Amino acid sequence: MTALPLSDYPSAPSKPLAVLQSVFGYDRFRGPQAEIVTHVVAGGDALVLMPTGGGKSLCYQIPALVRDGCGIVVSPLIALIQDQVAALTEAGVAAAGLHSGQEPGEQREILRALADGRLDLLYIAPERIQTPSFLEAADHARLALFAIDEAHCVSQWGHDFRPDYRALTLLHERWPWVPRIALTATADPPTRDDIIRQLKLEAARQFVMSFDRPNITYRVIAKKDPRRQLLGFIKDEHAGDAGIIYCSTRKRVDETAAWLKDQGIPALPYHAGLDAGVREAHQTRFLREEGIVMVATIAFGMGIDKPNVRFVAHLDLPKSIEAYYQETGRAGRDGLPATAWMAYGLQDVAMHRQRLEASTAPDDHKRREKAKLDAMLAYCETAECRRTFLLRQLGEALPEPCGNCDICHEPVETWEATEAARKAMSAIYRTGQRFGAEHLIAVLRGERTDKVAEHGHDRLKTFGVGSDLSKDAWRSVFRQLLALGLITADPEAFGGLCLTDAARPVLVDAEPLHLRRDPAPRAERRAAPTGRRTVELTAQEERLFQAFRAWRMDLARDHKVPPYVILTDATLIDIVRTRPRGLEALSRIPGIGRSKLDRYGDAILDQLRHFG
Incomplete structure (x- = not known):
């Protein structure tokens, strides 16, 4: 958009609380917002870690309106820039965005408005910071502050590294007197340290708010028929609601979106393989229409401000707790009830393990990625409150179980699984450590399939020794053995399972092993509380x-x-x-x-x- 003259907007009050009330319509600050705003208004630098929906934007928008000059906000996505500018314009603020999606004439007019002092806030994509036209306009402008949104993008340890963010040290070098505020919803301690180092924010004051999102219900289910399970979840709990469904591949995105559409769900695909115009059209529909479900790869979502996304679903396992938290945080930004739902299965574990083993990345990077994957797997298999586990991974302690996750609603049982684990690992060893779980389950249950007979595995000692457990129970055993690192997927054997050194204490020494027992399918048990909008209305x-x-x-x-x-x-x-x-x-x-x-x-x- 092209900024209008300041005379066309109401004059901004001089005090932060007055701005909060008159411009944004809220009577009080939340949490540490007031302290952050006061610090930045006084000219201090800050690093702010605040959960999605916690009100990060106000922490720089209000200081930009109170301080003399224009606040420059670095934002990584055109859609986010457009969204923020539209919201500020509706609130009567002189705001504009500068990005590659604009015509040259529009860009020149916005830069003139910046230099002439006609803007309160300018949102800019990181790659445009170094352009001569911006630098010249900024040199002639009164600058209130620099805000670096989605600051985890600067870190190589973060889940969404963007090389253009590394150039943002220029802000401090060229305009050292202008305060800077870096903000993100997700940054574990190594990522946080890297943000500080890369942006030279060593002297900045750190504000770390609780990562807890109590309005989100966390739920993980064992994959059986994931599309049908997903459809049931949407129809039972979120019919007519906006939601985001994450898949690991473009093909799965396309197939899932098409299938849901055939089932009467208004679903749209989004991934980097689609034409840019199609992606933009789908994103616009998601933002501007009610009840649209976006099926996407992780290419979609960062910075999406749509507050009434009522669910985020994962059909494939995320790579890390940090990525999972960021993605699920797009649900329920308005504070109303929402659901983070995930279907997780044996193939997810095998796929991630296989990719990691086959990676040509340096060993230290692989070790870091393995630790992140292990934490993600442990989250899926935990028998404790999911929110307690999740927040602990983000460096925060929850004093008691949350009461708003699947495990709190229906605590899971554990069982003494040493003998079952030994049978499973024995079947892996005796079949040559090159077959997948379904074949191994057939051997254990004594099923003479064509494949079992072809390889002579019906003559093994392990044939039929596991007939007491169902197929689903054996899938759970293999999945948890993978998650525990006792077995792994061999990339040379196309995902065939093989033993690791860690298996010996259980397999040879019979070291006791307890596993979680998967809950019964939903139809066979009482319904759990849902994440629907539960505000009581007559x-x-x-x-x-x-x-x-x-x-x-x-x-x-x-x-x-x-x-x-x-x-x-x-x-x-x-x-x-x-x-x-x-x-x-x-x-x-x-x-x-x-x-x-x-x-x-x-x-x-x-x-x-x-x-x-």
Whole structure:
């Protein structure tokens, strides 16, 4: 967008709390926001670690409005830049974005606005920081601050390294008097240290907020028929909701999106192999329409500000806890209930182990990646509260179980599995350490398949010794042995399972081994609590809420912005429940600042009067 003159916007108040109230419509800061804002307004540098949905943006937006000059925000995605600029413009802020998707004339006008002092906030892609045109305009501008969003992108240890971020040391070198604030939702201690080193933020004050997202229900299930399991989850718990489904390959993305569409789910694919225009069109639909489900690789999602994503599902295992936390954090940014659902199976473990073993990366990198994978596998197989485990990996202790994950809802059992593990490993050894789990399960259960007979494995001592366990139970055993590192997938044998040195204590010395028992399929047990929007509304309130959503959608189409940029679901629910009778009462609703009150206040009150 091209910035408008400052005279076309309401003048910004001088104090942070006044800006928070009048521009953004919130009556108080949350958590450490006030302390961060005060520090940056005073000219201090900061590193902020705050969970997705925790209000990171306000930590630099408000100082940029309070301090003299324009705040420069480095953001890695065009979609995120456009989204933030649209939201700020709706709030009456002089904001613009600078990126490669614009015509040269539009870029020149934005840079003139920067140099002339007509902008409060300028969002810019990292690769444009070093361009002569930006440097010249910034040299002539009054600069309030530099904000480096998604700062984990600067770290080689992070899950989304971007080389362009390494050039951001230029900000401090060229404008050393301008305060800098680096922000991210995910950074384990090594990544955090690398951010500080790469951005030269050694003197910056660190603000680390709790990573806990209590509104998200975490759930992991054993894969059986993953597409059907996913469909059941969506239809039972999130029919009509917006969601994101992550798959490991482009092919699986395309197939899953097509299959869901055939089942009546409005699903769209997104991955780097699609034409750029198709990707942009699909992302625009996801942001601007209600109830769209995006099926994607990890190419999609970073910086997506859509607050009413009600679920994030994984059909394949993420590579690390850090990546998993970042991806699941895209659910429930509005603070309403949401679900992080994952289907996890034997092939996930084997695939990751195989890729890691076959990698030509340096040994230290492989060791680091193996440790991250081990933590991810341990999360899937844990018998303790998932949130407790997850937060511990991020360096935070939870004082007690969360009560809002599958294990808290239905604690899992463990069982003495030493003998079963020895049978499984014996079958691996006696079949030559080159066959996959399904063949080994057939041998253990005494099933004379063509493949078993062809290789003479029906004459082995292990043939039929495991007939007491079901196929699913044996799959669980092999999956957990893989996760524990007692067996591995041999890349030379196309994923065939083989023993590791760690297997000896169990196989030879019969060292005791306890494994978790997978819960029964959902149809065979009581339903667990869901992640649906569970705010209690009466029938009349629900009708009014849906009427407001329809009104909001019409406005969003007219303004060519996502609906949540007009008003979020959380704000609409507050309106529906409190029924404000005048503009003053309406102004006290969180999320309704001065600009939105002026633009939409009368229309909102008309809707309320219409419903009586």
